[in-house]
Amino acid sequence: MTKLTEWLFAAGILIALWFSLLTNKITNNLVTNHYNLLLYSPIIFLGLFGLFALILVLYRVYTFNDCDEAAEELQKEIIQARTDLNRLGFKFKM
Amino acid sequence: MALNDKYSILLPTYNEIENLPIIIWLLVKHMDASEYPYEIIIIDDGSPDGTLEAAEQLQQIYGKDKIVLRPREKKLGLGTAYIHGIKYATGNFIIIMDADLSHHPKFIKEFVQTQKSRNYDIVTGTRYIGSGGVHGWDFKRKLVSRSANLLTQILLRPGVSDLTGSFRLYKKDVLEKLIKSCISKGYVFQMEMIIRAREFGYTIGEVPISFVDRVYGQSKLTGSEIFQFAGGLLYLFATT
Numbered sequence: 001m002t003k004l005t006e007w008l009f010a011a012g013i014l015i016a017l018w019f020s021l022l023t024n025k026i027t028n029n030l031v032t033n034h035y036n037l038l039l040y041s042p043i044i045f046l047g048l049f050g051l052f053a054l055i056l057v058l059y060r061v062y063t064f065n066d067c068d069e070a071a072e073e074l075q076k077e078i079i080q081a082r083t084d085l086n087r088l089g090f091k092f093k094m
Numbered sequence: 095m096a097l098n099d100k101y102s103i104l105l106p107t108y109n110e111i112e113n114l115p116i117i118i119w120l121l122v123k124h125m126d127a128s129e130y131p132y133e134i135i136i137i138d139d140g141s142p143d144g145t146l147e148a149a150e151q152l153q154q155i156y157g158k159d160k161i162v163l164r165p166r167e168k169k170l171g172l173g174t175a176y177i178h179g180i181k182y183a184t185g186n187f188i189i190i191m192d193a194d195l196s197h198h199p200k201f202i203k204e205f206v207q208t209q210k211s212r213n214y215d216i217v218t219g220t221r222y223i224g225s226g227g228v229h230g231w232d233f234k235r236k237l238v239s240r241s242a243n244l245l246t247q248i249l250l251r252p253g254v255s256d257l258t259g260s261f262r263l264y265k266k267d268v269l270e271k272l273i274k275s276c277i278s279k280g281y282v283f284q285m286e287m288i289i290r291a292r293e294f295g296y297t298i299g300e301v302p303i304s305f306v307d308r309v310y311g312q313s314k315l316t317g318s319e320i321f322q323f324a325g326g327l328l329y330l331f332a333t334t
Contacts, residue, residue, distance in 0.1 A: 003250055004332045057244055061236045065227025070304035074195060081119035088155045093111055093144060 018042065100131040101206065102185035102266075106175035107136060110193045111143045117193050118152045122160065124199040130206055135162045135179045139169040172260075173283055177273055180266065188264045194308050197261040201303050205263040208299045215268045215296035218254060218288065219261035219303035226256075226302030235315055242323060249331050250289060254298055257285040258323075261303055268296055280319070282326025289330050 001009075020026050021038055031038055082092065103121060107114060118134065125132045138146045146165050153161040164182050166175070180188060189205065191197040197219065205217045220226050222243060231239070246257055258281045264272070271294070278286040291298060 002332060002334055003330075007249075053244060053248075057237065057240050060222075060240045060244075061233065064231075064236050064240065065225065065304070067227040067229040067304035067306060070198065070227075071229040071306045074198065074306050077120060078116050078195075081116045085115050085119055085155075090115055090151050090155060092115070093148070 099187060100133070100185035101125075101187045101189055101202070101263075102179075102183035103132060103134045103189045103191065103202075104176055104179040104183070105134060105136050105191065105193045106172060106179070107138045107141060107145050107149075107193045108169055109141045109143045109145060111141070111145045111148050113194050114145055114148050115152060117195055117199070118156070118161065121199045121202075122156055124202060128203045128206070130203075131185070133160055133162055133184060135164055135182060137175045137179045138163070138165040139175065140165070140167050171279060173273055173276065173279070176269065180270055180273075183266065186266050188266050188269050189262070190264070190269075191261045196305050196307055198304065198306070201261070201301060202263075204301045208301050209263055212297065212299060214299035215265050216288075216291055217263040217299040217301060218256060219259050219305075220254075220256035220300045221259060221303060221305045222255040223300065224302035226304065228305045228307060230307035238315060238320065242320075242327075246285070246327060249327065250334070252289055252292055254288050254292075255300060257288050259303075259305075260284045261305075278326050278329070280322055280326075282322060282329075285326060286330060289334050293334055 018038070018041065021028065021031050024031075037044075086092070103125075105114075105117070110117075114136070121132075121134055136149045138149060140146075146163070149161070149163055149165075153163060162182060164179060166178060176188075176190060187206075187209070189202060191199075201219060205219070208214065209217045221228050228236070228239075242258075243256075246252070247255075250257075260281070262284075268291070272287050272290055275290050275294075276283060276286045288298065
């Protein structure tokens, strides 16, 4: 099963469940009392998921390690490398 | 077996005349210190800037057993560069990395140790967890990167945190098999390699790496790259 079919399968089950609740194929007191909530639940769910994803991405952007020490270390090593390579007889183009 | 382990480092280059001597110097320094047997295979794709001449000088300095030159006539793409390099590799492990100094050779030792710890088929560097990170990216670049990563995690559930990175260690036969089964180009290629590896049931270890974006030369993220990525993601979503 590819990831696409997995998603379609899961979405199919959820939609079927939602629709049968909505059309009273399955009767439930909780549903009859909160019909509007049920009707808009897919949109509410998607909205909440989007919000969660947005917060997660922003959190990860702000905590993304900048690696400044690694960059500084590399700059020092570049100088060392050039000096050492010159000593070993390497001719730099510029 | 462990005593005979050898690491072949594949270094595809195109116009890396400034970076090549530095990366080779760093590789020799860190690999010599690690005491693991190794060789560096430089696959230059006909760079007009004289990268190959620089490579020849480095071969004279460090010796033909350590620096192996396998140039090609013209730019032919990353996948075929790896196939070309593997043909000549004498090691049983292959390390692939970029020659532009964004991947630091100091991490190779950790890759090897991680590989040995659980006999992983693949060890991949990751910018997204632990001490890993990126230098030289602005807010927008980080945002795009993190969003693309999250979307990939949700859609593909790969079990690996960094799919587009190209600093990895592979068992030689594993890499050969993966390259044959991957058809994508660019960084979708790296992503497909890891996803296919999961499909085949290969084990994958991760090592946090600091990625220092190009010191020399330019790094850019273009609209077409994002488009290419999205296409690759959908392709993998629908086929794996």
